[in-house]
Amino acid sequence: METLGERIKKLRKEKGLTLQTLAGEVLTKGMLSLIENNKAKPSMESLAYIAGQLGVHPNELLEEVPTTELRELLQEVETLYKADLYQPADFKPIVDKIEPYAEKLPYRYESARLLEIYSRCLYYAKFPDWQPVLERAEAMYEGLHLVNNSADVHMFRAMVTFQQHEYAKALKMLQDSRGSFEERDAVIDSLKKLDFDFLEAILYFAIGEDMEALRVLKEGIDYSREHQIYYKINDLYRVMSFHAMLSGDLQRKEYYVSKLRLFAEFSEDEKIETTLDLLEAHYLNSFAHDYEKATPIIDFNLEKYKDEDNFQFYLEKGKALYGLKKMDEALYWLQKHQIYEHLHHPYDLSMNYEKDAYLALIYEQQGQHDLAVKHAAIAKENIEPMLDLPYKKFILDVYWQITQ
Template identity: 90%
Template sequence: METLGERIKKLRKEKGLTLQTLAGEVLTKGMLSLIENNKAKPSMESLAYIAGQLGVHPNELLEEVPTTELRELLQEVETLYKADLYQPDDFNPIVDKIEPYAEKLPYRYESARLLEIYSRCLYYAKLPDWQPVLERAETMYEGLHLVNNSADVHMFRAMVTFQQHEYAEALKMLQDSRRFFEERNAVIDSLKKLDFDFLEAILYFAVGEDAEALRVLKEGIDYSRERQIYYKINDLYRVMSFHAILTNDIERKDYYVRKLRLFAEFSEDEKIETTLDLLEAHYLISFAHEYDKAEKIIDSNLEKYKDEEGYDAFYLEKGKVLYHKDNLDEALKWLQQHKISDYLHHPYDLSMNYEKDAYLALIYEQQGRHDLAVKHAAIAKENIEPMLDLPYKKFILDVYRQIAK
């Protein structure tokens, strides 16, 4: 972190001033050199003069973390934070950049945002003491009347509880947060309202309150249409289409998939197309039993993303389709490559992925490897038992009863 002298020198050079020019007629060149090298401290009068010459407020020179340095740090950190970060270690560089400043940040927006990012990165890096840091950020946001930023903190806390699979508690926390802002007549912007709507719907689905989830989703979609806001529309339609698959409402599924295809074309977002391909392949295998159609979609994506990571869900669907086409050895290879992402926490996502061990059990049983079959059937059963009563649960429990009888 910069000293007062280093700060003066940096600003002088940024403005293209020589020592003599900055010293002017008030200071000597030698005295200014001593100040810049931390061998002398300026009087308040000298400090005010230097600040005037540099075009900044004296407080900016005196702050332990000056405004310019703070803004540069935040800009750098925001760029790093927006990158694709997947593993706990990915967050350590951000933690390392903010940590030296954490205890000396002045009371302003940039500091609050840095503390918020620092807290989130500590959490994702699985490091301790992220909660007190988040509380400091929230206190600053509230003191500065930054309502939308405070709302982000509330939603993050609810998401942490959700990621601990405490779904009912996470829903209660989110609803309490919404009431908190409503009772204060706080004005939350449209995008933040849609964030709340989407998260609340997801949590309703997680506790099995589908009717409430659909109500909130519909309100969010209607709100977006009325105001011509496209933010979150991808997520809203995607969840609606997946729920339609689970309830065997194919007409509704096709409706939302068509909407998403159009939105993907409009936004030129390739990730939406990939998500829709995965959704369609999953539907064709697990619900429509049209294995050839599903395999074409899967193979197209596996070829397209063969050199990239993060497409494990296609490995699972590939293994499933090969099992149903009686290609057990190849199915086994694909299923063994599949790993459940650490970022999957919703009962829908987990239940889908827990099918893996049930399929492994079926393959091992047909290969005459009964002990392995029982082992994986038991793993699938143990994983699925706390989950909602979705079609995946019935399939997994049926496999367990078939193999462990």
């Protein structure tokens, strides 16, 4: 963190001023040098003069964290936070950058946003004291009347509860938060409304309230169309297509997939195409059982992302190879699969729990009955608390097949 002298020197150099120019006729060059090197403290009159010469308010020089430094820190942190972060260790560098400033931040938007990011990163890095920091951020947002930022804090709290697999509680928290903003006539912008819609629908699906979830999703899609807002349309269509697949409504699935493909072309977003490929491969493996058709889709993406771990495609590759009766190769890919730590929705978890059921089938065919029973039991234990989706029936059928 910069000292007063370092701050003055930095601003002087940024403005291309020499010591003599900044000193002018009020200060000596020597005195200014002492001030910049923290060997002398300026009087308030001298400080006001220096600030005037630099074109800033004297408070900018006196603040423990001046505005320019605060903005630079926030810009750097935002860039880091928007990167692809998955593991707890990925968030530690952001925590380390903000931590020296955390107790000295002035009362302004940049500080509140830094505290919010700091709290989120503390949580994801598995540090215990993230909640008081989030409360400070929320209090600052509320005091500055930044309603949309405050809404983000509320949604984050609900999603933390969701990640603890307390789905009904998370839904109630989200709905209570939304209601509290409406009761005090707080104006939530269109993007924040769509965030609320999407999260509410996801949580309805998590507790098996599909009709309510579909209602909220449709409202979100209709609102997006009416106001020509495409901010959340990818997520809305993606969830609708996945639910249609689970429900066996292939016509509706293809409708939303076609919408997503058009949106992917319009937005030139490669990630949407990858998501659609994964959805199609998953459908072909787990529902249509057309393993030959699934294989080229999977292989294309494995080659495209060969320098990255792509656990979902590893799982689909293993399932396709099992279906093609290539047991040793299937075993290799299934063993490479891991469940991403950030997956918490029953839909995501259930489809990933298929792994151990397939391992059980392979081990049984290879004559390794004890291993088959072990993995069938793992799959059964994992899937039992989940919703009654097609994955649950498959896994329980495998368990009874292996253990009877």
